[in-house]
Amino acid sequence: MSTRHTHARRIVANIAADKRALIAGNPIAGIESLGYTVVAEAALTSKRGAGGWCDGLSFAEHNTVIYAPTPGSNRQNFTLLHEVGHILVEDDDSALVWLADRDNPEREVERLCDEIASALVVPEEMLDDIVGIGPLTAMDLKTLVTVSSASGPACAIALATRLSSGAVAIIDRATEIVAHSALCGDELQVYPWRGTNVPAGHPLLRLAAGAATTTRSYWLDRWDRRQDYYVSAVATEKRIYAVFSINDLWGVDRFHGGQAPPTKSNALRREIRCRCGFRGPVTGWPCPECGHLYCPECGDCDCQRRARMQELCGSCFCLTPAVDLVGGICSGCR
Structure with missing residues (x-):
C-alpha cells in the first residue's frame, strides 16, 4: 500500500546521488544543479495555506523557487527544499493519484513536501550513521540537529520515519511549548x-x-485526554529533545518501570543488491564464510548466489562458472 513515506523516498531516489549529496551540503547550489532558479525575497506577499511550514513559494511551470531568507538559521534550507518538493510532486503522476484519494489532499501535499525536504537535507546515510539500527533515542535527535545543516523541523521529520508509532519533539524550555514535532503511525490520539x-x-x-531519561510517561491534550508513551528525552539549557513511542523500544518494562539506558545492537546494517531483485538496507549478522549479509527476500548470502552461478563441467565434473562452459565443458578441459 502506498504511503506518504514511500512516495517521498521514491521521489527523492529519482534524483541522482551526486545531486542529492550536493543538496544536503549546499541546498541552494544543489537546487540550482537541478535546473531550478532560486530567488530570495525578504517579504513575500502571499503564502500557501494548508498548514505548510514554509516561508516560500514555488512555480512549477517556471521551475522557480522563492523564499524568505532567515539569516543565522537553517530554516531557510527546509523552506527551499519544501518548495522543490512541490515542483517534484507536480511532475509525479503516482504521487498525484495518491493525493487525489486522500481525505484532505491540500494538507497531505504539504506533509509530503515536508517529508521530501527532510529526506533531501537529511539523507538516509546520515540517519544510518547517527541512529544505526536503533533504537532511536533523544540523543540521536540532539546529535542530528547539531551536526546537520537541517532545521529542527527537518530533523524531527527525518527521525520520525524511524518510528513505528509515536512522535519526535523539540520543546522550548523557557516557554514550555512544543517548538517542533513530527508524528508517525495511526495509533496516536x-x-x-x-x-x-x-x-x-x-x-x-x-x-x-545535561540530564537524560528513558521511562514510561504520557501526554495530555487541552481536554485532559491522556495517551501513555514510552519516552526517551535529553535536556540542554534551552531545549528538551524527546522521542515518544507507543512501543517499548528501550526495554523500560524489563526494569519495572524504571529508567533503562537504551542499548543498540552491534549487528551490521548495509545496502545490498541481490540477484532475486531485492535492493535495500539489511540489518543482521553476515555469513561467516563470505562475510555478506543474507538477503531478506530469498535468504541467500554471497556463497549461495555464487554457487547458483556455477555448473558441473561435463569432463572433469568440477563446479565451474557457467559463463566459462562451452558445450558443457570448462576452459581447462577444452
Missing part, C-alpha cells in the same frame, strides 16, 4: 504537537540541563 503547551507538572519539565 493524543500527542505533542507544534505550538502546544507541555502539560502542567509533566516529568519532562523537571529534567535538568
Whole structure:
C-alpha cells in the first residue's frame, strides 16, 4: 500500500546521488544543479495555506523557487527544499493519484513536501550513521540537529520515519511549548504537537540541563485526554529533545518501570543488491564464510548466489562458472 513515506523516498531516489549529496551540503547550489532558479525575497506577499511550514513559494511551470531568507538559521534550507518538493510532486503522476484519494489532499501535499525536504537535507546515510539500527533515542535527535545543516523541523521529520508509532519533539524550555514535532503511525490520539503547551507538572519539565531519561510517561491534550508513551528525552539549557513511542523500544518494562539506558545492537546494517531483485538496507549478522549479509527476500548470502552461478563441467565434473562452459565443458578441459 502506498504511503506518504514511500512516495517521498521514491521521489527523492529519482534524483541522482551526486545531486542529492550536493543538496544536503549546499541546498541552494544543489537546487540550482537541478535546473531550478532560486530567488530570495525578504517579504513575500502571499503564502500557501494548508498548514505548510514554509516561508516560500514555488512555480512549477517556471521551475522557480522563492523564499524568505532567515539569516543565522537553517530554516531557510527546509523552506527551499519544501518548495522543490512541490515542483517534484507536480511532475509525479503516482504521487498525484495518491493525493487525489486522500481525505484532505491540500494538507497531505504539504506533509509530503515536508517529508521530501527532510529526506533531501537529511539523507538516509546520515540517519544510518547517527541512529544505526536503533533504537532511536533523544540523543540521536540532539546529535542530528547539531551536526546537520537541517532545521529542527527537518530533523524531527527525518527521525520520525524511524518510528513505528509515536512522535519526535523539540520543546522550548523557557516557554514550555512544543517548538517542533513530527508524528508517525495511526495509533496516536493524543500527542505533542507544534505550538502546544507541555502539560502542567509533566516529568519532562523537571529534567535538568545535561540530564537524560528513558521511562514510561504520557501526554495530555487541552481536554485532559491522556495517551501513555514510552519516552526517551535529553535536556540542554534551552531545549528538551524527546522521542515518544507507543512501543517499548528501550526495554523500560524489563526494569519495572524504571529508567533503562537504551542499548543498540552491534549487528551490521548495509545496502545490498541481490540477484532475486531485492535492493535495500539489511540489518543482521553476515555469513561467516563470505562475510555478506543474507538477503531478506530469498535468504541467500554471497556463497549461495555464487554457487547458483556455477555448473558441473561435463569432463572433469568440477563446479565451474557457467559463463566459462562451452558445450558443457570448462576452459581447462577444452
